[in-house]
Ligand SMILES: O=C(O)CCC(=O)C(=O)O
């Protein structure tokens with residue numbers, strides 16, 4: 001093995017610590033009260049809502065069990081992902097993304113301008129997805145992002161579509177619980193997503209890496225959307241920055257659980273009551289690893305700002321409104337290739 005390409009090397013202060021701390025305490029929340037009661041009967045859900053609220057406040061991350069997503073579907077999609085990535089680079093590049101059409105395969109993603117040790121396949125939940133042409137505030141034109149259909153495995157697209165439907169169902173349930181935990185109407189968030197959400201699903205493949213002390217599968221970052229629902233395989237590697245002491249702690253794989261995290265949009269909607277937490281993925285020198293995050297994103301025309309019910313004179317709004325579609329377009333462009341400027345972040349909209 002030759003020298004590592006410098007594009008992959010993390011600055012010394014961001015390199016992974018090989019002697020990891022086990023995450024004690026990422027809450028595991030049993031969602032079975034949801035299947036036994038409907039959210040229209042909030043009293044039956046009080047305990048659950050409280051657990052969700054504390055997890056969002058104290059960790060920004062939690063795992064859910066009894067979530068209703070069939071295990072067989074999860075196994076099928078994991079297997080399909082393995083089959084897709086096992087193909088030659090030439091085959092995968094037939095469904096490659098480019099700057100204009102950001103869905104499909106690529107292996108050159110950068111997080112904070114350092115290259116990630118991974119390859120990826122992205123697929124929009126809605127096909128087509130409506131999105132602004134550019135991040136220029138004065139440009140009102142809207143375009144469509146469409147999906148690419150890999151030829152192999154043959155039923156990949158159908159499995160993805162079935163799985164995305166389950167991810168959407170779970171996202172809506174979680175948003176209802178989060179709304180209740182903030183004292184809001186359970187359907188408060190629905191209008192931001194219905195029909196024209198910009199959500200997407202990502203297939204991550206982290207090949208074995210001979211330099212696990214220098215590189216990361218995904219560098220430290222916060223998720224920009226509302227919620228992320230992550231399936232990770234049994235290898236493990238996800239690390240979360242624990243709010244209590246700012247230490248990196250590992251989230252151990254749990255076979256049938258999903259890992260949920262609050263994204264930047266919930267941080268803004270809740271006016272910082274719930275914070276989006278930094279996380280990253282380690283690579284492994286021996287084993288390859290697969291993960292599948294679903295990013296629940298609102299409609300492109302959503303103006304993201306703290307909810308009126310959650311601000312008052314004593315707790316004034318901490319953010320200026322921003323347009324989600326413009327934010328997303330700008331973000332996608334900068335993840336695609338190394339740039340010399342910092343990525344757009346929600347703190348750019350923070351009211352000092
Ligand atoms: O693979 C993982 O465990 C995390 C991936 C992630 O954080 C992301 O894709 O945003």
Ligand SMILES: [Fe+2]
Pocket residue numbers: 221222223228279
């Ligand atoms: Fe992430």
